[in-house]
Structures are given as C-alpha cells and as structure tokens.
Amino acid sequence: MLRFSVNKSEIAKKISIASSSIGSRTVDPILQCLLFKPTDGHISIYGTDLQTSVISLVRVGEYEGNESFAVDAELIDDIVSNLSEEEVIFEYSNGKLLVKSGKAKYNISTISDIERFPIIEVDNGGVRFSIDTSILEEMLERVSFCASSESAMRALNGVYWEVHGGFLRLVASDGYRLALAEQKLDIDSEFDFILALKSVKELEKLVSSTTEPTINIVYDHSIVSFNAGDVTMVVRTVEETFPDYKRVLPKAFKTRVVLNSDDFSEALKRVMIISKRGNEKVQLKITDDVMELSSQSPDFGEAIENIPVTKDGEDLIVNFNPKFLSEAVKHIGEKEIEFNFVDNINPLQINPRNVEGYIYIVLPVRA
C-alpha cells in the first residue's frame, strides 16, 4: 500500500519531467512506465530509456505505506495534466492505483514485476563540478543543432564534452559543419565524454525548465549525472572517440565581413524561397561593402538580395547550403556577427563580433 495527497501542478510537473526520458518506440512495457517509489519522506518518480534516466522528487505532505508501483507514463501524464482541482490523492493497493481529484476518479492498472524496472545507480565517487544554468543552456543551444542525427559515425550523433585547462568545451559536428562553445570553469581535472543527441535534448529540457541557478554535474566515466534541485538526470555516455576537431579549425583568413544578423537572416529567408525549389544553394558575392545573396532554380527562376556589410580583405564569390547559414545565425543569437573566409573551398568561420567563446565552421559547396 502507498497513499499520498499532492498538489496538482507539483505532481503534473514532476511526472512530465520524468516522462521526457521515456522512448517512444519501446517494446518492453516496463520501459513505458514511471516508477513511483517512496524514499526518505518524499516520493521519487523514475523514468528511463536505458540510456537516460530521470529521477524527480515530488514534494508531498506525508505518505502512508511503503510500496512502490509502476504505471504507464503517457496515461498518468494525461490524467494529471487534465485534472481541474488543486488536490490530488494517489492510493495504491493490490496492484491497482486509485487517482482522485474533485469529482474525477480513476482506477488504473499497474504493472506487476516492478523489480525489473531498471534504475541506473549514481556513484558518489566521480568528479564533481558545476555550471550556471543559463550559461549551460546557451552553450547547448549554440552547439547541439550541429550534431548529426543519422551519421554512420556514432561519435557525431551527439555532443562532445571536453574539460581541459580549466575550460569546458562543447563541440558538435555532422561532418559538414561544426560548432564549438567554451566556458571557463573552476575545475582541475581533465576528461572528456560524448552524450548522445537524445540525452542532450533531454538535458536541454531539464536546463530550460528548471528554476535552479546552478547545474551540479558528476562525471564517473561511463555515467554522468546532472542535478538541478528536485530533478536528477543520469546518462550513459557514448563509448566512442570524438574526431580531432582542432584540425579543421581554419586559420589565415583572407576576407572578414561584419554584418547585422537580422539583415542577413531576412535576405537569406527570401532567397531560400527559390533555393528550396532549386539546388539548395545560395551564392554570396562580396564586393566592397555589399554582400549579394542569390539563388537559382531551373523551374522557377532566381532571387537576388543585397545587404550592407563592413569588409576587410579581398572580394569573394562563394556558395553554401543556405540552411547551414540560417541555422548558424539563428543559434548564435547576437546582432553583430563576423564571417571569416579563407577562400571559396576552405571552411568559413562565423562568430559573434564582440563575444568570446563561440565559433561555427561550415564548408562551402561547389558553384
């Protein structure tokens, strides 16, 4: 038996967070469930897809009984988020869960063999460090969109974390482009690991939904845990080696262009109306203080735009996949940005003008 009364928005929030780790194409019914487990005066809710586990603590006044139960995650999420009264009563006994709130009453089936529920244990022995929630949120936002979701190289289907020389670096690449964000941290150890893209997306949800100012991280080789107050995420790292990204960072630029990111995004958006119906290519033509953007489509015609820029160095004509430019500018999120070109073959580096710690690299395409 287990019985507790809880505030509706508290339980709805905690169920929703724990559910986020659950895979959508699970075969084993126990992996579609959340485990509710009473521990030390509160209820812990566990959800997992075997790679990522989320544990959220629910603040309950008190509880009677000491049994755990597991219930379909989507169903219980659906139920609590549609309740209209503030107080919700959970009552588990003999394999049945009763959920009551106001005049609404649910008798829910639970799953029987809960000892099979996989709990990833967190070791207390790992390396501990912490980072401001808002800084980690921005770093993830600026990097994770570059990770591949379908590369044959498993190392690229995720985000690389490198702690080295007192810095945390996050790096992601799909082979055509690469993003790198770095931040000074108070840490002496040196280590690195890869988080799978799905784990990264769940971490992004955790980081953007928490009100905690700091994320506490424990690294223990194959397991990394992220804690934000009532919520802890435990992740198995990807056992692969990330490619040597430093080799692709361009040097010796011949053309530097400073531009307003809104001007560029607006012009690019209009040129992409043609490129998406054509060869998915945009030409940038930099002459003096003007950048001309253009696209062709054999069936539909052509689009031409131009924006004012400040240029140092040589004039240049170079082609890109427009999606790789628009996503970069969007995720940088700064008004003034720099385009640093080597030539029309080597990677372009894009970075915010006056902000340290972020670069984006993208390969040109042939004309």
Added chain:
Amino acid sequence: MLRFSVNKSEIAKKISIASSSIGSRTVDPILQCLLFKPTDGHISIYGTDLQTSVISLVRVGEYEGNESFAVDAELIDDIVSNLSEEEVIFEYSNGKLLVKSGKAKYNISTISDIERFPIIEVDNGGVRFSIDTSILEEMLERVSFCASSESAMRALNGVYWEVHGGFLRLVASDGYRLALAEQKLDIDSEFDFILALKSVKELEKLVSSTTEPTINIVYDHSIVSFNAGDVTMVVRTVEETFPDYKRVLPKAFKTRVVLNSDDFSEALKRVMIISKRGNEKVQLKITDDVMELSSQSPDFGEAIENIPVTKDGEDLIVNFNPKFLSEAVKHIGEKEIEFNFVDNINPLQINPRNVEGYIYIVLPVRA
C-alpha cells in the same frame, strides 16, 4: 506586357485567398497556378481546382499593358508574404515575371499556355439572395463538422442547402449523427443543392476572413456563387440527392436533461483519457439530478466523473461514442444545453437551451 505597383499587404491577402482553392494533389501544372488578369482598372487573380474557383480583385493604383500571366501559386504566395517593404512592383514581359520590393528581386518563370486556364463563368440569370456574414459563419460552424469526408454515399461528403418556406436550412450527416441549422431569409423561391466538403471549407475561410457584413449568393442549378466585396467564390454543386433527413429527427422524448456545457466538456475530456485507450465508448448514467460519465479500458482501467444536471422524465443508462458528444457540445458554443433522450437505442437530440434554429442528432452505441 503588364506592369503594376501594389501595396504588400493587399497583394499578399488577395494571393492567399485565391490560393486557398488550389488542390494539393494536382497533376496539371496549370491548376497549381494563379492567373493574373487585368480587367476594368484592376487586377483579378483566379485560382481553381475545377470544382471551386476563387476570384479576388486587387486594388492597384494603375497598370500599364494588358497581358495576363499565370504563375505557381505556392511560389508567389511564399514570395509576397516574406517581403518586408510596403511597395511591390510586378512586371510581366516575354514570359518572365519580375517581382521587386526594396532590395529584394525575383525573376520568376511563368506558364505559357494560359488560354488553357479554366475559368468558371458566373451566369447573371440565377436566383439571388443574401445573408449576414456572421449568421452564415455560425451556421457553417455548427453543421459542417458532421459532414463525412469518406462516405461511400457522395451526398454525405458535403453540406446540404435547402431553401424552403422562407428559410435556409444547412444539414450535414455522416450516417451516425446529423446537424441542422436554420435561418429565416427574405426569399420566395424554393430550391436545394449540395456543396462538397472541400468547397464548404473554402467558403468557411472566405466567410471568416472577410470584413463585408453580407454574403451575396447566386444560385444557378449546377453553379452557386458567393460574393463578399473583392472576393467571389464560384462552386460547382454535387449532383446527388441528399437523404430525407426529416425521417431521422426524433420525437416523443422520455428524458430531458439540462446541463452546463463547460461542466460536461471538462468531465467528458477526463473520461476520454480512458475511452481512447479502450473501446471508444462513454456511458452516461442519469439518476435524479446527477449525470455520471464513465469509461473502461481492459488494459488501463476505468474513469468515473459526475456532473450536476436538471432532469425531467425517466432515469436512463445509455452509451455513446464520446467524440460525437464532445464535438457537438464544442460546436454548439452555448453555455446551457439540452439533451433530449428517447431511450438507449433511438437517437439523442442535443440543442442549445434557449436558442432556436439548431439541433444535433446522434445515435447511441451498444453497451
């Protein structure tokens, strides 16, 4: 040659309305196009899927030249809706369309054999009548959701219009339920026709987007036209006979229940969390002044709710497809509604309590 300058929001709105008639799975390229045609001091834009044509008049200052052209509807819609400056210049010559606005410039291919573009001519000889835009909007809203989108009976895949005894009646049914809305009109003629559901959806768009207070309708047997200011929709009717709907309207009610539609919708929404995982059935149990709603699912459990009601007549237990109840209550859009039951086999009639002119009929399902 044809050249005109036009306000961006004016042209964007008119292109969007004319595009709404274009089918999404057209094989003939000319049916993916809008025809731009200069007539009597303005530009008319035509779009059609052969069953429904929309003609929208564009207010232009003046135009040079007198040629028509046809251009891909999605492309030109995409282009004008993404422009940022107020003034747009269209310049058509030698099969090419130039669209210019601010620093944006598009050279667009047009289609050559525009004499093939199908224009449905409106006859001036038909029966004319008119109806308040807001009344027609409400009637369509309350009826069209009942039309079938896939019935083997083509007559049910649309909305039946019956003008009889000085009333306009709109009726739609999918064989399991039926909705009927009526309105007194100033008209002596008697006639009826069926509009296909796709034409009805376009008419709903027209009616909800116009600022004109009145819709002017011309009925000419196989063709009906709807005019709202600058926009005219010309529709071919469906050549089928609508079933005799009057035969299914229930009489002699044994149980009448008055309830608050918000109470009912909220309770039903929560019970549907189980029914959608079970047998898609909700049981209503009416005893004295309480309606109990419940659903079962063999895998997930059961949900029970109850709401206060005012009852006249006998107690009753009856089952329904919950979707058919929730959609009805949503589309009636009134606070106080009546459920009029005959028994647990014959159709239930739902209607607003104090508003004339609308009834909804739905068949119970077996327990």
